[in-house]
Amino acid sequence: MSDLEPASGLYAFLTEVAEVLGQASLLTGTACAPYEIDVAQCRGKAAAVVLPRDTHAVSALMRIAVRHRIRLIAQGNRSGLVGAAVTDNSGTQVIVSLSRLRRVREIDPLNRTVIVDAGVLLSELNRQLEPHSLCFPIDVGSDPAIGGLIGANAGGSRLLKHGDVRHNLLGIEVVLAYGDGTVVQLLAPLRKNNTGLDLKQMFVGTGGAFGIITAATLELKRIDQSTQSMFVALPDHGTALEVLQAFELQFGDLLCAFEVISEAALAITLRNFPTLRHPFSQSSASCYALIEIASSMPGLHTIFAQRSEQVLEALYESGRVLDAVLGNTSSFWPLRDNLPLAIAKEGIPLSFDVAFSRSQLVAFRDQAAQWLAQEHPLLQLYDFGHFADGGCHLIVLVPHAHIAQYGIAKIVAVRSGIYKRVSENGGCFSAEHGVGPMNAAYYGKYTTPEVQHISRAMQQLMDPQAVLGRYRYT
Ligand SMILES: Cc1cc2nc3c(=O)[nH]c(=O)nc-3n(C[C@H](O)[C@H](O)[C@H](O)COP(=O)(O)OP(=O)(O)OC[C@H]3O[C@@H](n4cnc5c(N)ncnc54)[C@H](O)[C@@H]3O)c2cc1C
Known part of the structure; x- marks a missing residue:
């Protein structure tokens, strides 16, 4: 607070917060540092961090913020991937960490x-x-x-x-x-x-x-009592859709997860996490599916294993599956979970979290891969994601060796080129990560004028003094 003029709104706000919520609920200066950066390395400069202890304190804080028109950014555990839980760099916004509401x-x-x-x-x-x-x-x-x-x-x-x-x-x-x-x-x-x-x-x-x-x-x-996981080698992404349908036919709503990982994405994960093992001693697959069947009913494991083997054998016979191994949940998920970290070790990752109807997913993926290879041959494409939901996490990597050639203009061109193809295939630019500074530009471009208009009106109604949120629907 020391470098603020006592006459400023921020000074008055912080003084009142300290009085009403207690000095122990307020952090300023360097004490804010851990709250100013998120997992995706989005960083801001906060005027302060407030740590209310209960709902009553959050309500009191809101009253003070509205009176002084101070912008509050709610913060959870900072694992969001669009930069929406940290402040901008103005030094005027305040983080509200809910981390003490722990009951x-x-x-x-x-x-x-x-x-x-x-x-x-x-x-x-x-x-x-x-x-x-x-x-x-x-x-x-x-x-x-x-x-x-x-x-x-x-x-x-x-x-x-x-x-x-x-x-x-x-x-x-x-x-x-x-x-x-x-x-x-x-x-x-x-x-x-x-x-x-x-x-x-x-x-x-x-x-x-x-x-x-x-x-x-x-x-x-x-909690699931019976589960069966498997890792399946596939000739191409199109075939993954057929394998998905075969499993849905056999297991119905017991099919719990169907993640697809490209060969390139698996290779970079294994390269950067040497303790992880490739599920196959040799493979000519272009992608893999991590499939999980689960039920909260006990005693189904043998049925799951037998039926999975039957489905996989039939798919193998028809050439739609190249190889497969059965295992338990912990056998394969580390390959999927460590993937983003592995990619980030080899350069600057440009991440896309996009979704399509299942029928358009593969077309988009192929078009994006072709466009990148033609227009940006120095970049590498890694794709993986919640395939059965039509979800695709695409990471375009600027390798360490080529970072100098990829300034901001080129990176914007890559992002725009990918999102153009997302839109052409009927997809959305944010599947599960929401809207924040990382992708706000595309909200303006790809959200319909009607939705934008209504969102603005709702925000005006709910937050007339504009004191909430990193992202404004303006
Ligand atoms: C390794 C990894 C894997 C991930 N996998 C997935 C995945 O598979 N699927 C997926 O959907 N996401 C995934 N995420 C993203 C992330 O974990 C989710 O978006 C998560 O919901 C963010 O929760 P958080 O507590 O960290 O929120 P934060 O990042 O702190 O905040 C997220 C947003 O919620 C707002 N917010 C936080 N608390 C409140 C509150 N109390 N009231 C109002 N608004 C609030 C913030 O202002 C911000 O806009 C992953 C992230 C990582 C790092």
């Missing part, structure tokens, strides 16, 4: 629901649910907070079976950006409620732009 308020095993504070980490929640044989089934390679999961509407590797956060969210407690710090409590653990507007949806996937979530009611699933 699992109420587990109801009969109803299969939990009411949980926004700052509880997914791993901690699942640890507390385990004795009840329950879990929150969103499966991501990071360890997000519940508020961040909702803010980003995370999907993850088991979306095929369980849906995204939206599908598993029953209720919410949220502090609105009104001058009186209104707290809206919609935490009833109901699976059905058609009594009017489903207000909670406004806060899902909108990155803290409409309110600060302080708690949520989540629907829980029984």
Whole structure:
């Protein structure tokens, strides 16, 4: 606070926050550093970090922020991938870390629901649910907070079976950006409620732009008791769709995950993580599928294994599968989970999180690969992702050796070229990571004028003083 003029709005804001929430809830100067950078290395300069202890404190903070018109950025565990949980570089925005809201308020095993504070980490929640044989089934390679999961509407590797956060969210407690710090409590653990507007949806996937979530009611699933994983070598991405259909026919909604990894992506992972082993001693595959069958019903393992072998043998006979190995969950997921880290070790990764209808996914992937090879031969393409959801994580790598040739203009040209092909194939520019500074330019370009208009109007209604969120729908 020392370098601020006592007359400034920010000074008055920080003074009041210290008085009302206590000095221990306020960080300034270098103490803010850990909160100013996220996992994707997006960095900002915050005026301060506020660490409220409960919903009441968040409400008090909101009242002060509205009065002084200070922008608040809600922050979970900073594992978001579009830079939306850190401030800009102006030094005028304030981070609200929900990390002290850490109470699992109420587990109801009969109803299969939990009411949980926004700052509880997914791993901690699942640890507390385990004795009840329950879990929150969103499966991501990071360890997000519940508020961040909702803010980003995370999907993850088991979306095929369980849906995204939206599908598993029953209720919410949220502090609105009104001058009186209104707290809206919609935490009833109901699976059905058609009594009017489903207000909670406004806060899902909108990155803290409409309110600060302080708690949520989540629907829980029984922990899987029978699982079968397999790693399958495939001749091409098109065939992956046929293999997916074959597994859906045989296993129906027991098919839990179907991730596709290109040969190049697997190779770079193995190169950078020497302790990981290639599942096949030799392979001519152009891509691989990591497939998982799962059920919360015990005793199905033998049936899963036998039927998987039958399906794979038939696919092998017809040339659609080149090779396959069966294993348990821990056998193959490290190959998938370490992939982004491995790629980042060899240069600057340009990441794309895009989604299509299944039928357009392969066309997009092939067009993007062809365009890159022609126009940007120095770059490398790695693709992987939640194939069964039509999801594709594409990483275009600028290798260390060519970074000097790739200035900002060329990088923008690569991003624009990829998103152009996404749009031409009916896809969306952000599948599960939301909108933030990393991709905001494409919101303006690829979101329809009608949606933009309504989003602006809603934001005006919900946040008339513009005190919330890193990304504004303006
Ligand atoms: C290795 C790795 C793997 C990943 N895999 C996946 C994946 O498979 N699928 C997927 O969907 N994502 C994935 N992610 C992205 C990320 O984990 C998710 O976006 C996650 O939901 C972010 O949660 P967080 O707590 O870290 O939120 P943050 O990054 O802190 O915040 C995310 C957004 O939510 C807002 N927000 C945070 N808390 C609140 C709150 N209390 N109220 C209102 N708004 C809030 C923030 O302002 C920001 O806009 C992955 C990330 C990593 C690093």
